[in-house]
Amino acid sequence: MQQPTYAPGPMTAPTAPHTPTAETARRPRRTPLTVEAAQDNANGRVASWFLAAVGALGGVVLGLTIQAVLPLTGTLSNVLYVVSVLAASIGTYGVLLLLLLISRLPVLERAIGQDHLVSWHKRIAPWAMSLVLVHLVLVVASYGMDARTNWFAELWDLTRTTPWILPALAGTLALLAAGATSWKRVRRTIKHETWWTVHLYTYLGVALAFAHQITAGGPFLSGWSRALWVGLYLVVFGAIVGYRVLLPLVRSLRHGLRVAAVVPEAPGVTSIWVRGRDLPRLGAREGQFFNWRFLHPGLGYEAHPYSISAIRGDMMRLTVKALGDASAAMAGLRVGTRVLVEGPYGAITPGRVAPDPADRTRRTVLVAGGVGVGPVAALADRVAGEAPLDIIYRSQSMDHMAHRDELWRLQARPRVRVHLMPGHRRAYPLSPEHLRATVGRLDDAQVYVCGPAALNRQVVRSARALGARPENIHHEIFDL
Secondary structure, three states: OOOOOOOOOOOOOOOOOOOOOHHHHHOOOOOOOOHHHHHHHHHHHHHHHHHHHHHHHHHHHHHHHHHHHOOOOOOHHHHHHHHHHHHHHHHHHHHHHHHHHOOOOHHHHHHHOHHHHHHHHHHHHHHHHHHHHHHHHHHHHHHHHHHOOOHHHHHHHHHHHOOOHHHHHHHHHHHHHHHHHHOHHHHOOOOHHHHHHHHHHHHHHHHHHHHHHOOOOOOOOOHHHHHHHHHHHHHHHHHHHHHHHHHHHHHHHHHOOEEEEEEEEEOOEEEEEEEOOOHHHHOOOOOOEEEEEEOOOOOOOOOEEEEEEEEEOOEEEEEEEOOOHHHHHHHHOOOOOEEEEEEEEOOOOOOOOOOOOOOOOOEEEEEEEHHHHHHHHHHHHHHEOOEOEEEEEEEOOHHHOOOHHHHHHHHHOOOEEEEEEEOOOOOOOOOHHHHHHHHOOOOOEEEEEEEOHHHHHHHHHHHHHOOOOHHHEEEEEOOO
């Protein structure tokens, strides 16, 4: 498809996709692993071992639970009790896993990426919450059968007479509230700040439920099983405090991060330049993001995730679209405002090469949708000129294309082509046929896509249809 005419300088947009010459076709297409790529592959192996250990620990917890409830008596109340204990152990281990996935553990963040970890968190959460609720219902029913009383009377009796049951019940209610406010229909009706505040009580809820798990019954009352369960809680909450509170605070203060400039980019889109001391030691790479907390009225209560759209010496840039109260307030930031950050996070970084020796890649295709141009702009600036590069940018109109001039100028570097696609998605569907007409087949390409989930899904499907290997397709979701 012919690209729109756009020329801030003397360049014109190329229209033919990259095609290998006879010389390049004869060359081995394997590019050597960069230091960054080798580190990424090492991170992937460590993450795999870590997740395997988590799975093995889950098996141990299940085995201890089964051992604790045997032998069965065969009565209905006993069956209900056994199922309730199994639901409690599996559900609570699932809740700890949920917290671990969002604890910002470097071993997971560097290899998998926060967006995918959050996606896993969302998928596991309903099952874990449901099992906790099943435990509550069945244990009350079981005790009620044995005591020959109704459920409500038995629940009241357990709450009144059994140590730590009342805090556990309060903790369960906090977990259920977090789950209910995450339901799409409910979340759309409440402010993000309200949702975030309710979720803070998840940590309190899990903590309140802990004591009854090692005192009131079940497989963790004594011995090494109790030590294992206490250790799991300590590891999870230690990771949360360390990586979500203490480390971000120390690093932010050490680097002295402050707002250096606020620049309008497009209607509703603003770039914030942040300056800091000895910024390279912060370890940020193009394509990553921070959770940013600006100590400005209306913005200091919670952190928000925004990608790095440029790194320049002692400054970083983030590009924000006004989609809510917090993002809209970014345009009013004052120069000098102190900034606190968590991160950097994200696995969409340059230099990622599949560990399979059979892989052959020699070029890069970057696809951006809407505000997803932020990380794409940073990635493009980093890799442009190193190998053939295609940059695709789709947005609702030319005026809404932030950083379009910056991307367009990259064509001054060797083997860089920019494809601007302003207008309705029907005009630029990024289907296999459309993508092939733009950039050719993708057997030899690393493909990066940053944008809304629908765009990501479309590009991933199209890239697979054009021969890209799954491990060479990297995407990040911007509507978590």
